[in-house]
Amino acid sequence: MKKFKIAEGVYMFTMNVEDILFEGIWEIANGVTLNSYIVQGDKTAIIDGVIGWDGVPETLYKNLEEIGIDPQDIDYLIVNHMEPDHSGWIENFRKVKDDFTVICTDRAAKMVSSFYGEDKIKVVKEGDTLDLGKGKVLSFYPVPNVHWPETMYTYEHDTKTLFSCDMFGVFGRMEEHCFDDELTSEEIEFFEFEGIRYYSNVMTTFTSSIRKAIEKAKTLEINIIAPGHGPVYRKNPQKIIDDYYRFSLYAEGAGKNEVTILWGSMYGMTARAVDFVEGILQREGVKYNKLEMPLESDSEMIATVFKSAGIIIAAPTYEYKLFPPVAAALNEIGRKRITNKLAFRFGSYGWSGGAERELHEIMERNKMKWDFIESVEFEGAPKEEDLKKIEAGVLELIEKMKEKVVEEITEEAVE
Ligand code: FEO
Numbered sequence: 001m002k003k004f005k006i007a008e009g010v011y012m013f014t015m016n017v018e019d020i021l022f023e024g025i026w027e028i029a030n031g032v033t034l035n036s037y038i039v040q041g042d043k044t045a046i047i048d049g050v051i052g053w054d055g056v057p058e059t060l061y062k063n064l065e066e067i068g069i070d071p072q073d074i075d076y077l078i079v080n081h082m083e084p085d086h087s088g089w090i091e092n093f094r095k096v097k098d099d100f101t102v103i104c105t106d107r108a109a110k111m112v113s114s115f116y117g118e119d120k121i122k123v124v125k126e127g128d129t130l131d132l133g134k135g136k137v138l139s140f141y142p143v144p145n146v147h148w149p150e151t152m153y154t155y156e157h158d159t160k161t162l163f164s165c166d167m168f169g170v171f172g173r174m175e176e177h178c179f180d181d182e183l184t185s186e187e188i189e190f191f192e193f194e195g196i197r198y199y200s201n202v203m204t205t206f207t208s209s210i211r212k213a214i215e216k217a218k219t220l221e222i223n224i225i226a227p228g229h230g231p232v233y234r235k236n237p238q239k240i241i242d243d244y245y246r247f248s249l250y251a252e253g254a255g256k257n258e259v260t261i262l263w264g265s266m267y268g269m270t271a272r273a274v275d276f277v278e279g280i281l282q283r284e285g286v287k288y289n290k291l292e293m294p295l296e297s298d299s300e301m302i303a304t305v306f307k308s309a310g311i312i313i314a315a316p317t318y319e320y321k322l323f324p325p326v327a328a329a330l331n332e333i334g335r336k337r338i339t340n341k342l343a344f345r346f347g348s349y350g351w352s353g354g355a356e357r358e359l360h361e362i363m364e365r366n367k368m369k370w371d372f373i374e375s376v377e378f379e380g381a382p383k384e385e386d387l388k389k390i391e392a393g394v395l396e397l398i399e400k401m402k403e404k405v406v407e408e409i410t411e412e413a414v415e
Contacts, residue, residue, distance in 0.1 A: 001050065003063050004178055006224060006232055007159035009136055011038040013050050013063055016173040022085075026201045027297040030194060031173035034085055035228050036060070037163055039156055042133025044069060045076040045103075047154055047163045048086040048228050049093075060089065061096065072097055076130065078138070079104040080165035081151045082111040086228055091116045103130065105142050107150035124152070143167060143216055145209035147202055153216065160223035166202070167213050168240045169229035170195035181235035191230060192243065193303070198229065199247040200306035201299050204336050207251040214245055242409040247306075253340025253371075254406040255309030258287040259397070262305060262330075263314035264294070264323045269348035270316045273382045273390055277312060280394050294325035301329050306338055310401035311370075312394070313345040313359070317377075320354035323347070327358060334366025341368075342401050344393045346376040346386075353377055373397055 001015040018031035036050040050060060061071045071093075079087055079102055090102070090112070102112055102121045112118045124130075124140040131137050141153040146167045154163040172194030177183050183191065203210055217225075218241070225237040233240050246254075259281060265271035274290075281288045289304050293315075296304075305311060315326035322330075347355050356375055363370055373396050378386035 001059050001063050009040045015050050026299040028171050032171045033174050039136050041136035043075040044073050045078050046074050047078040049089040077102045078154050079108055082108045105150050105152050143213040145206045146213050147206045160221055162222050162225050165228040168225050169227040171198040180231050180233045196307045197303040200303045204251045207248045246409050249406050250306050254404050256307050257405045258308050259310040260289045260304050260308040261312045262291050264326045269381050270314050274314045276387050293329050309404035310397045311341050311343040316347045317349040317353055317355040322355040322358040330362045334368050339369050341370045343370050344373040344397045346390050
């Protein structure tokens with residue numbers, strides 16, 4: 001665990017967590033940080049927690065002591081979000097100290113009680129304040145469904161710091177650089193993709209609520225954004241706000257200027273057409289990603305499809321339906337409510353079709369509203385005339401996807 005002073009009387013504790021399935025599902029290739037914050041006036045508040053994964057709360061207590069804070073001096077636990085990656089240590093803390101107060105929304109209060117048996121809870125509403133003394137005043141702003149129903153922001157007035165917990169969070173381990181102004185260009189790029197991974201894996205189902213949380217943040221004068229995962233933004237907090245807005249557009253069909261080929265093949269017939277398509281994309285100078293299912297993790301698959309303006313689905317018929325690993329991937333994308341993508345499908349069949357029917361069932365069932373270029377199905381291996389049709393489909397996709405590309409947030413994009 002590392003610790004930093006982020007402003008006078010405000011400290012961050014952060015630890016990298018790796019080799020876990022986040023939420024028990026997501027195989028996160030580059031880990032994640034858990035951040036916790038201390039605000040110190042005459043009274044001391046700790047905002048969210050960093051222990052629980054390793055089961056070693058003493059790590060936190062030891063680090064507190066190293067910055068001169070006795071765990072016994074903590075008066076308030078601010079629970080911005082109840083998911084146990086942030087709250088999992090509360091039960092242990094109660095064993096160490098008995099006279100502290102949990103501060104959270106009414107929705108969170110029920111959970112704090114049911115998860116940890118807590119009853120010393122102060123419920124806060126929109127705009128309620130807590131004066132810690134020495135100029136440190138906290139205000140609370142519920143931002144429900146980021147991505148649980150009980151979530152809120154905590155805002156510190158003196159330093160104009162927004163403690164946003166999951167909102168504005170990103171995956172990815174942090175090495176030595178924890179502030180936005182310290183990041184190298186490689187680290188900025190790294191965290192941009194890890195932000196996409198985080199948003200698409202964890203947040204995207206709740207995009208309409210995320211937009212409301214973005215609007216709420218805009219009503220506050222912010223010098224620092226201090227999230228529960230990833231770097232602290234003190235030089236340019238607007239960047240992560242704009243990034244989140246851009247990601248919300250990706251959830252609704254926009255994307256980077258790149259194509260993702262989501263594909264699977266039983267005996268190489270569909271794979272031959274995939275090779276052919278790669279040649280076209282290279283010839284046309286289009287950036288592309290290849291995801292062979294079921295070899296990719298769901299985390300990587302969802303993030304990569306999510307960020308792409310054009311999707312090529314290459315999958316054969318299998319037992320009268322769509323090749324199951326590709327069908328499973330599309331179902332997962334549908335559950336995440338990633339809508340309005342531009343797509344083109346082709347694939348082989350042996351003796352009868354069926355893949356196309358299931359593809360449309362998946363789209364309908366999940367209300368995905370994807371915009372499809374006419375599919376190409378071929379019997380056995382792709383023949384010359386099949387490849388011509390596939391080439392026409394790919395070229396149409398490349399042309400149409402120009403309307404979907406959003407690489408940065410401009411006023412036009414916001415409208
Ligand atoms: Fe970082 Fe929703 O937990």
